[in-house]
Amino acid sequence: MTVAAPSDETGATPIAHGASTAPPRRGGRSLWGYLFMPVMLTSTLIALYFYVQSRELSPGEANRINSDAILSATWEQIELTVVSTLLVLAIAIPMGILLTRPFARSITPPAIAVFNIGQAIPSIGLIVLLAVVWDIGFRPMVVALVAYTVLPVLRNTMVGLRQVDASVIEAARGMGMTKRAVLVRIELPLSVPIIMAGLRTALTINVGTATLGALVGAGTLGKLIVAGIVQNRQLILVVGAILVAVLALLVDYLASIAEEQLRPRGL
Amino acid sequence: MNDSRGSAPDARKIKIRLENLSKRFPGQSQDAVDSLSMEIPEGEIVILVGPSGCGKTTTMKLINRIIEPTSGRIFLDDEDVTKVNPDLLRRRIGYVIQQIGLFPHVTIADNIATVPKMLGWKKDRINVRVDELLETVGMDPGNYRDRYPKELSGGQRQRVGVARAMSADPDVMLMDEPFGAIDPITRDRLQNEFLRLQEQIKKTIIFVTHDIDEAIKMGDRIAILREQSHIAQFDTPERILVNPADDFVADFIGRGASLKRLSLSRVRDVELHQWPTTQDGASHDDVRRLLEASDKTAVLVLDNQQRPLKWVNAEHLQRAGDGVALSDIGLPAEAVVQPNATLSDTLNEMLTARYSTAIVVDSSNAYQGIVDIDTINETVRSMRRAEQARLRPDEADDEVGS
Numbered sequence: 001m002t003v004a005a006p007s008d009e010t011g012a013t014p015i016a017h018g019a020s021t022a023p024p025r026r027g028g029r030s031l032w033g034y035l036f037m038p039v040m041l042t043s044t045l046i047a048l049y050f051y052v053q054s055r056e057l058s059p060g061e062a063n064r065i066n067s068d069a070i071l072s073a074t075w076e077q078i079e080l081t082v083v084s085t086l087l088v089l090a091i092a093i094p095m096g097i098l099l100t101r102p103f104a105r106s107i108t109p110p111a112i113a114v115f116n117i118g119q120a121i122p123s124i125g126l127i128v129l130l131a132v133v134w135d136i137g138f139r140p141m142v143v144a145l146v147a148y149t150v151l152p153v154l155r156n157t158m159v160g161l162r163q164v165d166a167s168v169i170e171a172a173r174g175m176g177m178t179k180r181a182v183l184v185r186i187e188l189p190l191s192v193p194i195i196m197a198g199l200r201t202a203l204t205i206n207v208g209t210a211t212l213g214a215l216v217g218a219g220t221l222g223k224l225i226v227a228g229i230v231q232n233r234q235l236i237l238v239v240g241a242i243l244v245a246v247l248a249l250l251v252d253y254l255a256s257i258a259e260e261q262l263r264p265r266g267l
Numbered sequence: 268m269n270d271s272r273g274s275a276p277d278a279r280k281i282k283i284r285l286e287n288l289s290k291r292f293p294g295q296s297q298d299a300v301d302s303l304s305m306e307i308p309e310g311e312i313v314i315l316v317g318p319s320g321c322g323k324t325t326t327m328k329l330i331n332r333i334i335e336p337t338s339g340r341i342f343l344d345d346e347d348v349t350k351v352n353p354d355l356l357r358r359r360i361g362y363v364i365q366q367i368g369l370f371p372h373v374t375i376a377d378n379i380a381t382v383p384k385m386l387g388w389k390k391d392r393i394n395v396r397v398d399e400l401l402e403t404v405g406m407d408p409g410n411y412r413d414r415y416p417k418e419l420s421g422g423q424r425q426r427v428g429v430a431r432a433m434s435a436d437p438d439v440m441l442m443d444e445p446f447g448a449i450d451p452i453t454r455d456r457l458q459n460e461f462l463r464l465q466e467q468i469k470k471t472i473i474f475v476t477h478d479i480d481e482a483i484k485m486g487d488r489i490a491i492l493r494e495q496s497h498i499a500q501f502d503t504p505e506r507i508l509v510n511p512a513d514d515f516v517a518d519f520i521g522r523g524a525s526l527k528r529l530s531l532s533r534v535r536d537v538e539l540h541q542w543p544t545t546q547d548g549a550s551h552d553d554v555r556r557l558l559e560a561s562d563k564t565a566v567l568v569l570d571n572q573q574r575p576l577k578w579v580n581a582e583h584l585q586r587a588g589d590g591v592a593l594s595d596i597g598l599p600a601e602a603v604v605q606p607n608a609t610l611s612d613t614l615n616e617m618l619t620a621r622y623s624t625a626i627v628v629d630s631s632n633a634y635q636g637i638v639d640i641d642t643i644n645e646t647v648r649s650m651r652r653a654e655q656a657r658l659r660p661d662e663a664d665d666e667v668g669s
Contacts, residue, residue: 165366165368165371167364167365167366167367167368168368168369168370168371169368170333170364170368171362171364171367171368171369171370171428172368172370172381173333173357174331174333174357174362174364174441175357175358175362175381175382175385175431175432176353176354176355176356176357176358176359176382176385177354177381177385178354181385186370189372190371190372264372265372265415266371266372266373266374266415266416266417267371267372267417
């Protein structure tokens with residue numbers, strides 16, 4: 001603590017050198033933390049497979065429960081989820097960026113109100129409404145999903161951008177970074193965790209809600225559930241419901257890994 | 268001093284010139300900065316100081332146009348930069364703010380490399396520069412370059428902030444309360460380090476603070492601002508302390524002006540006294556002889572590189588057996604200062620250690636001499652006498668009595 005020894009503060013860091021050279025581990029899950037969900041989902045599918053195998057299927061059931069039908073239905077569901085989520089990203093993130101720029105301050109509340117309508121209407125109502133006034137099949141289903149999930153991603157993008165420390169932005173501008181560079185290199189990376197949380201919400205909603213596509217001719221695993229109910233066949237209903245649940249959990253699991261991996265280091 | 272308002276009195280090269288600079292924020296009826304003209308000489312630390320709300324931070328931000336002036340002109344090296352591309356202008360000016368604003372998601376090295384990267388430096392050159400700067404601010408590059416800001420202490424972040432501002436070697440640096448958010452002990456140390464650094468780099472620095480003591484310590488020149496950034500006085504710390512332009516300045520400097528003057532004198536400016544010293548290996552008899560030969564009650568024990576170790580007096584010798592090494596007895600040699608420490612720092616060290624003497628060492632910590640409390644007292648008295656001679660007689664009573 002003497003004026004003569006000014007640099008002892010930097011020398012006396014409690015963190016060991018060895019620890020600091022290793023890159024900080026991302027996520028922080030144990031191996032079991034990563035394996036738990038895939039193992040559980042795989043065992044569920046295997047159990048379901050043997051259960052179905054052990055049953056004598058009626059022709060009506062065999063017609064629904066075969067690998068071709070199930071794979072194509074699963075694919076339809078994934079396609080709907082992926083396309084709608086990509087569209088949501090393409091709409092909500094640029095929109096969120098625009099609405100947080102200073103020049104857009106006055107139009108932010110009305111814009112949010114518009115996107116709010118999409119989420120306020122129950123999704124099944126919107127899907128049926130679109131089928132009645134427009135069309136059935138893939139496209140109206142995508143529109144309904146997008147309308148339903150733009151808001152969470154938009155809101156998280158805006159919250160994410162707004163929570164970036166103003167002093168960090170001021171320092172960046174003060175060093176001569178252009179506004180665009182500040183956005184791309186500072187603001188967006190620092191809001192990734194919050195944007196990703198919104199995206200994960202959107203993905204989970206979309207993969208679940210896509211099941212309703214069965215009602216408007218967009219296929220999906222919902223077909224099995226609908227058929228099970230209509231034909232009063234428990235087995236088809238159960239298989240459909242379990243597959244939807246497994247797919248939803250898998251998507252959420254993958255999204256959680258992406259969330260961890262994309263989080264910038266140092267945060 | 269006829270020209271103490273607004274312009275630098277001597278003939279040094281003018282680095283920054285502000286000409287009738289004004290800023291009015293939208294929706295305000297009054298200018299935040301009103302027609303400010305000022306000349307900032309090259310290689311000096313110019314402090315903008317004033318009460319809160321006087322516009323000092325706004326004034327600083329007008330210079331790199333983080334805030335665009337409403338009217339007036341800014342000259343940098345005689346070039347009118349009022350209308351040039353602000354991003355390119357800012358890359359020529361270092362910028363340090365109180366909150367530092369390190370980028371949390373990139374490493375210390377990448378933080379420091381921000382401006383060189385924008386300027387398109389080659390990777391090798393950037394790496395060399397980053398290591399050099401980390402060393403300059405007293406941080407080991409091998410240990411720190413790949414860390415993230417959250418792994419550093421407040422003082423270390425501040426050092427990185429300063430290193431980042433210096434990365435592309437700008438001539439001019441703007442610093443907005445750079446040491447404001449740091450605990451007093453670390454702040455003092457960072458201020459001293461920064462002054463030592465400035466002796467080498469000789470940047471032109473505009474430094475904003477609300478703390479007059481920091482202003483006196485850090486500034487080559489101080490601009491005391493009142494509301495709307497009107498300059499109350501722009502002069503060297505000495506002249507402001509001795510000759511405040513008006514009541515506003517006198518009030519702002521405050522009553523402790525004599526004591527503040529201690530911040531202006533450094534240990535190297537006063538006469539050092541010598542003290543009986545001995546080497547660590549000397550025998551107890553040698554020490555007793557030394558004590559008898561001198562009028563002091565203790566001797567200072569030095570190690571083989573002349574660095575102070577202990578104060579040892581007759582009583583210590585008596586209590587310890589004859590064979591005990593001198594370095595194991597006596598009182599620790601605290602209150603150690605270097606020649607560039609201010610007398611105020613020195614007094615502080617003495618009070619902290621509860622000694623009436625401070626040991627002066629050179630840059631390799633080798634013993635040079637001592638400063639005692641009487642020397643400091645005498646310095647205060649002589650400064651006061653000099654000043655009273657200059658002041659009008661009716662103000663002489665106003666000075667702080669001892």
